[in-house]
Amino acid sequence: MADNPYFATIENPRLRVELQPQWHTASLRYFARESAFARMISAATGLNVPTELRAAHDADDAKEAVTLLAWRNPTETILVTRDAGLLDSLQTSAASLDDGCLIDQTSGLLVLRAHGPAVVDLLARKGGHGAMPAIGESRRARFAESAVLFVKVRADELLLIVDRIYAPHLMASIRVSAADL
Numbered sequence: 001m002a003d004n005p006y007f008a009t010i011e012n013p014r015l016r017v018e019l020q021p022q023w024h025t026a027s028l029r030y031f032a033r034e035s036a037f038a039r040m041i042s043a044a045t046g047l048n049v050p051t052e053l054r055a056a057h058d059a060d061d062a063k064e065a066v067t068l069l070a071w072r073n074p075t076e077t078i079l080v081t082r083d084a085g086l087l088d089s090l091q092t093s094a095a096s097l098d099d100g101c102l103i104d105q106t107s108g109l110l111v112l113r114a115h116g117p118a119v120v121d122l123l124a125r126k127g128g129h130g131a132m133p134a135i136g137e138s139r140r141a142r143f144a145e146s147a148v149l150f151v152k153v154r155a156d157e158l159l160l161i162v163d164r165i166y167a168p169h170l171m172a173s174i175r176v177s178a179a180d181l
Helices: 036-045 084-094 119-127 164-178
Strands: 010-012 015-019 024-030 055-057 067-073 076-081 100-104 109-115 138-143 146-154 157-163
Touching (some): 015 164, 024 036, 024 084, 036 067, 036 084, 036 100, 067 138, 067 146, 067 157, 076 084, 076 157, 084 100, 109 119, 109 164, 119 138, 119 164, 157 164
Antiparallel strands (some): 010 015, 024 076, 024 100, 055 067, 067 076, 109 157, 146 157
C-alpha cells in the first residue's frame, strides 16, 4: 500500500495527512454496553466501551495512543490498536461469549492521521461545519462524499477511519483541497 501514490503523505505548512498502516482495526458488535462482552473488552484493553459519540484511548500529552475505542452506533464500537496480539487475544476471548462479537476489519478499514492548523478548515470544506468532533469524541459524517468516522484524540490530532474501498478517493480529495488551504 505504501507504493500506491494515492496513499502518499499529504503535507503543506498547515496540514499533514498520513496513512497509519501499523493500526489494526475491528468492529465490536454487542447488544448492550453493560454485558459480559463489554466487560471482557474493558478488562483486556483497560478502556471502557464508550458511550454515545465518545472515544476512549490510552494516549496522553507525552505519547500517542496504542489502543482506541470509538463509538460508531448504539451497538457497535470500532477498535483501533497498534497491538496485533491484543486483537488476537480479544478474538479468542470473544469466541466464547454470546452477547457480542469481534469482526477483524484490518483489511477493511484504514486509519488516516491528520494534524495541523488547517484540519478544521479541511473538515469544514469537505464534511461541513458540524463534522469536527470535540476532544474525546467520535463522529460519523460524510466527507468528500464518503462515510468517515472522525476521532479527536487530542487538540492537534484527528483520526479518520474509512472503508478501504473509499480511501483512495478520500485521499485524492484531501490532496486537491490541501493545495489551497
